Amino acid sequence: MDVGLLAQYVMNGLMLGMMYTLVAVGFTLFFGVLDIIKFSHGDVLTVGAFTALATYIGLRSAGVSSTPLLLLAMLVVAILAMAALGMLIARYLVMPLRSAPALNTLLITLMLGTVLRELVRLFYPQGANPKPFPALLPTASINLGQFNLRLDNALMLAAGGLAIVGLQLLLNRTKLGLAIRAVAQDEETARTMGVNFTAVVLITFAIGSALAAYAGIMNGLYYNEINFGMGLYLGVIGFAAAIIGGLGSIYGAILGGFLFAALQTIGTVALPFASAYKDVFAFTVVIALIAWRPTGLIQEKISERV
Amino acid sequence: MSRIARLSIIFASALFVGAPVATAQAKDKVKVGFIGPLTGGVSANGLGGRNSADLAVKLRNAHAKTKYEYELVVLDDECKPNVAVQVATKMAADKEIVAAATHYCSATAIATVDVYHKFGFPIIVWGAVLPDITYRAKYAEVHRVNGTMINQNDANAELISKIGFKNVAVIHDTTDYGKGHNEYFSKAFAKLGGKIVGTFGVTADQQDFTAELTQIKALNPEVIYFGGLTPIGVRIRSQMDKLGIKAVFDGTSGIVSDAFIQGLGPLAEGSLAFREGAPTEKLPGGKFFMENYAAQKYDNPPEAYGAFSFAAMDLILDSIEKVGPDRKKVIQELANVKERDSIVGKVTFDDHGQNTVAVITKYVVQDGKFVEWDDSEYATGKRKLPGQK
Numbered sequence A: 001m002d003v004g005l006l007a008q009y010v011m012n013g014l015m016l017g018m019m020y021t022l023v024a025v026g027f028t029l030f031f032g033v034l035d036i037i038k039f040s041h042g043d044v045l046t047v048g049a050f051t052a053l054a055t056y057i058g059l060r061s062a063g064v065s066s067t068p069l070l071l072l073a074m075l076v077v078a079i080l081a082m083a084a085l086g087m088l089i090a091r092y093l094v095m096p097l098r099s100a101p102a103l104n105t106l107l108i109t110l111m112l113g114t115v116l117r118e119l120v121r122l123f124y125p126q127g128a129n130p131k132p133f134p135a136l137l138p139t140a141s142i143n144l145g146q147f148n149l150r151l152d153n154a155l156m157l158a159a160g161g162l163a164i165v166g167l168q169l170l171l172n173r174t175k176l177g178l179a180i181r182a183v184a185q186d187e188e189t190a191r192t193m194g195v196n197f198t199a200v201v202l203i204t205f206a207i208g209s210a211l212a213a214y215a216g217i218m219n220g221l222y223y224n225e226i227n228f229g230m231g232l233y234l235g236v237i238g239f240a241a242a243i244i245g246g247l248g249s250i251y252g253a254i255l256g257g258f259l260f261a262a263l264q265t266i267g268t269v270a271l272p273f274a275s276a277y278k279d280v281f282a283f284t285v286v287i288a289l290i291a292w293r294p295t296g297l298i299q300e301k302i303s304e305r306v
Numbered sequence B: 001m002s003r004i005a006r007l008s009i010i011f012a013s014a015l016f017v018g019a020p021v022a023t024a025q026a027k028d029k030v031k032v033g034f035i036g037p038l039t040g041g042v043s044a045n046g047l048g049g050r051n052s053a054d055l056a057v058k059l060r061n062a063h064a065k066t067k068y069e070y071e072l073v074v075l076d077d078e079c080k081p082n083v084a085v086q087v088a089t090k091m092a093a094d095k096e097i098v099a100a101a102t103h104y105c106s107a108t109a110i111a112t113v114d115v116y117h118k119f120g121f122p123i124i125v126w127g128a129v130l131p132d133i134t135y136r137a138k139y140a141e142v143h144r145v146n147g148t149m150i151n152q153n154d155a156n157a158e159l160i161s162k163i164g165f166k167n168v169a170v171i172h173d174t175t176d177y178g179k180g181h182n183e184y185f186s187k188a189f190a191k192l193g194g195k196i197v198g199t200f201g202v203t204a205d206q207q208d209f210t211a212e213l214t215q216i217k218a219l220n221p222e223v224i225y226f227g228g229l230t231p232i233g234v235r236i237r238s239q240m241d242k243l244g245i246k247a248v249f250d251g252t253s254g255i256v257s258d259a260f261i262q263g264l265g266p267l268a269e270g271s272l273a274f275r276e277g278a279p280t281e282k283l284p285g286g287k288f289f290m291e292n293y294a295a296q297k298y299d300n301p302p303e304a305y306g307a308f309s310f311a312a313m314d315l316i317l318d319s320i321e322k323v324g325p326d327r328k329k330v331i332q333e334l335a336n337v338k339e340r341d342s343i344v345g346k347v348t349f350d351d352h353g354q355n356t357v358a359v360i361t362k363y364v365v366q367d368g369k370f371v372e373w374d375d376s377e378y379a380t381g382k383r384k385l386p387g388q389k
Helices: A003-034 A041-061 A067-097 A102-123 A151-173 A175-185 A187-192 A197-223 A230-245 A250-269 A275-292 B003-026 B043-062 B081-093 B106-119 B149-163 B176-191 B210-219 B230-242 B258-268 B286-295 B306-323 B327-335
Strands: A141-144 A147-150 B028-036 B068-076 B097-102 B123-125 B142-144 B167-173 B195-202 B223-227 B248-250 B272-276 B360-366 B369-372
Touching (some): A003 A041, A003 A147, A003 A230, A003 A250, A003 B210, A041 A067, A067 A197, A102 A230, A151 A250, A175 A187, A230 A250, B028 B306, B043 B306, B068 B306, B081 B106, B097 B106, B106 B142, B106 B176, B149 B248, B149 B272, B149 B360, B176 B195, B176 B223, B210 B230, B223 B230, B230 B248, B248 B272, B286 B306, B306 B327
Parallel strands (some): B028 B068, B028 B097, B167 B223
Antiparallel strands (some): A141 A147
């Protein structure tokens, strides 16, 4: 195969993997602190992307035309709004169900996801249609044979990487991170050590949801199009990625996200059958992996199933 | 006052009070149905169709001479075959509903024809273009006012080979709709000596097409033919740009909607599309339709197939007016539709219930509008498609 073409496939796969990873990390964070699956995560991403778009349109009509300023405002508004939404979800839907079976949380967040999705469709003006998302990053590109390297893609990849490194530092180098890890390991003990459990849970949900908003904006900038259903598919894939990597492990989510993107790309490019089957291929491999390593490729350091 | 006088006063006043009630009751209520995708990615078309059918019913009810008072029952098929079968069964099983204008999506229309046949429920398809809907079986209940995808793909292949394009890559969604488009287009194009360099099936809700498009980039076609609907059409066109693919984007009737242009902005420029029938504003009743539609102040535009939905509903109402609210009689009446005037032109149903219109309109997007190819600056050579000589 042509080297340029190969590079293009790798680049496509990396971009895709970065978005899956950002979603998967959220799943893994929520599972880490509360042992719950929050299925509305993908739809929080959608709401984040639409919030950013609305901010953009609002600022443009108010006369702001500086691109960096617009981008910054979109990021700040969407991330803060989604962090707040995440905290609300945690406080009023997830925490009250602490003593109920985990299945209830799964169900209630699944339904919340549908509500969020339908709200966007019904209340965003013409929300049922795909919406153009502005291209705010420099679009300069270098052509190396068949490889078209775009500056905006490179920037997004770097920004995604920074977000993940930042999260990793936060978890491992700060007091807050220590508290989150403590709660994840053993809630009771963490409480007796003076960790404010409620605050830690709320902050974790805020961080996870902020990452979803970040991924939503990235998705919009990359495809220049967002729609009300985008979060559903990303949610399913992010969830699958978190599971194959090992729920509860950040590295697992990263591995899972990029692995899934690689599988999809290989499914399209290297296999003899029609590209329509790429998801069939990717999910089949996921099923096989889960059958082989039921707790994921990278296991939690302390297994709960003693 | 004598007893008789008193009685007659009571009688007279009863008549007086009863009179307006009596005229309002003189018309029986008759229910007719509409099914289309009211939610989901193609809901813009579904809502336009719903409004257009609603308009037909409102105009009819406003007419003093109508025999019945019509009520429109609307159901949502979500463009999903499984949902469509449920709602079609629900509607067909309701004996009060006499007939219906149904389906924009081919995948839902083909899934439901057996249901309509089983219940003896007369329907007129208002937007779906898969030939099999009318031609797979010979069901007296099933009719269609719009044309099929065979005609539009013939026209499509003809135009692009006339422009001089020889190599085409095909992307189609893997529903019956997309597969049908792929089949008829590939056949028609091969007949004219063109070459299909690659065919890619994609799912109808896919987000990322970079892997397929990178492969296509290596094949270097002049044209990318797309058999599918607006939402993924928008994604594919914008991702073509990201990968630096300069080929012409050649769509079908599935992308003829305002949402396509809205979703892409300037990138939509130069996209091709084809549709049965003439553009709404050029239809015999187009002006009448657009004026009345605007007067109702609906939230959504009628979109490309609104006029067909109006015509389908109007045909149903005509038939009920003539033979009464009886499904069997309505089916018999619809079988006799020949050279009937409608806002989409003359309608003639063949023995499969298919309207035999063969007029295909060729479109190109120019300055943010679907312009008829023959009226466009691309046809005159003033503007050029990528690779056009």
